[in-house]
Amino acid sequence: MGLSLAQLSCGGSGGSVPPPPPSGWVVIDAPASTDTVCNELGLSGQAFISPTDWHCCGGSAVEMTAVTVTWRNETSGAAGTASQSVKTSPFVGLYGHTWSATVPLVPGTNRIAVTATDTAGLTGTARLDIRKTGPSFALSGRVLSDSGLWGLGYAESGVSVALAGPTSATALPLSGAARGDYALSCLPPGRYAVTPLSGPFGFAFQPASRTVDIVSADVGGVDFQAPAHRLAGRVSWAVSGLPSTAEWITVGAGAAALVRAVDALGAYGFVLPDGAYTVTPSDPLCLGCSYTPSQRDVQLQGADQAGLDFLRQ
Structure with missing residues (x-):
């Protein structure tokens, strides 16, 4: 892809070297594992930028590249459009055309197809099998000052929330209008210990920790407060x-x-x-x-x- 794109010049029609023959393809970046308990999976990759119709240096990625990237879970029938980004350069017309999408999963093997299509009808498709190995749920809550006025978001307080149990994870409470909200997902059923961590400064959390049983549904309201x-x-x-x-x-x-x-x-x-x-x-x-x-x-x-x-x- 790098060699082909290097032949393009900003503007699309100029340049002393003609563009390569029209073609298209998609690459899906390899996930950390093709087995997961998560109910959805974030995927990303690259898409070839067809030279049949492109416009350098202005507009959205779709407008500049004339490429639309879509995804489909062929197992469940769920489908959608991926987000796209593209970089430009005075020396190379377009490069770094990337896409990302969050794909919902169903139990068993999920056959995921990602397709790039340009205005000339050229397409490229890549496929990936993801196996959802069991159920998973989410846990959420809020970390607040004891007055309830302020959220203890990670950015303004350094506070985080640790989860220990069948799986371990750490959440960073959100700042600003989110007021200390946190959430953890992809949690298999089981008993978990949820503990707020003070970061650089010593908060006196109430309670200091909570035990939560996740059985067959998401769990919310796992809240903590501290004088602040x-x-x-x-x-x-x-x-x-x-x-x-x-x-x-x-x-x-x-x-x-x-x-x-x-x-x-x-x-x-x-x-x-x-x-x-x-x-x-x-x-x-x-x-x-x-x-x-x-x-x-x-x-x-x-x-x-x-x-x-x-x-x-």
């Missing part, structure tokens, strides 16, 4: 007052530290157990940049702390 409050602020340019968005914010307590990036408004927020913290902004691409103040010392004690702002000079 939010510290938050913003980074702005000193000259204009506009948000500065390149910063990483480090919050530390002794040897423990957590780092996260500011958002598109220059804002940041952490949810942490009560204690003394130092908050420091930095730009990893600008080692000489300075801020006012250079850091802030914060005492979280029974209440949120907001307005911990910095000015980038």
Whole structure:
């Protein structure tokens, strides 16, 4: 594929070397195993970009390549359209045409077909057999501050959730509007221990762990809480007052530290157990940049702390 694509030039009709004869094919990346208990399976791969009708450097992957990639579980009849991406270059018209899809599975052997079709009618198909070896279910819950106001997402707290039992796994609770939601799937029936892990800082979780029996259905509501409050602020340019968005914010307590990036408004927020913290902004691409103040010392004690702002000079 690399040799053929190297002959294409940006624009599709120019270039001193003519494109290769029209053809098409699909490759499915080999999964870690062709046996699974999961109810669905993420697949990915590559698709040949037919030179019969393509447009460099603008639009969606489908528009640029004129290729549509679809999948079908020939065992169950389920079917859908894959997501696609493509890269462009001033030197090579189109390359790196990849696809991905999540395919639902049924018990037994699943015959999966992935087909690429272009506007000229050229097609390529690849097939893969996946064996679903047994039933599986999902477990979900939420990790919250004891007030219920804040989620203990991994990004703002460093908290994770560990699962031990017939299979072991770790979930990273979601941040922002998801408010500490976590979920684990592909779990065969059995008894599991679910334990929240503090990360860099010591949260006092209630309960400290939960035992869950998964029998014949998904299990939800496996929740945990811990005393915690939010510290938050913003980074702005000193000259204009506009948000500065390149910063990483480090919050530390002794040897423990957590780092996260500011958002598109220059804002940041952490949810942490009560204690003394130092908050420091930095730009990893600008080692000489300075801020006012250079850091802030914060005492979280029974209440949120907001307005911990910095000015980038």
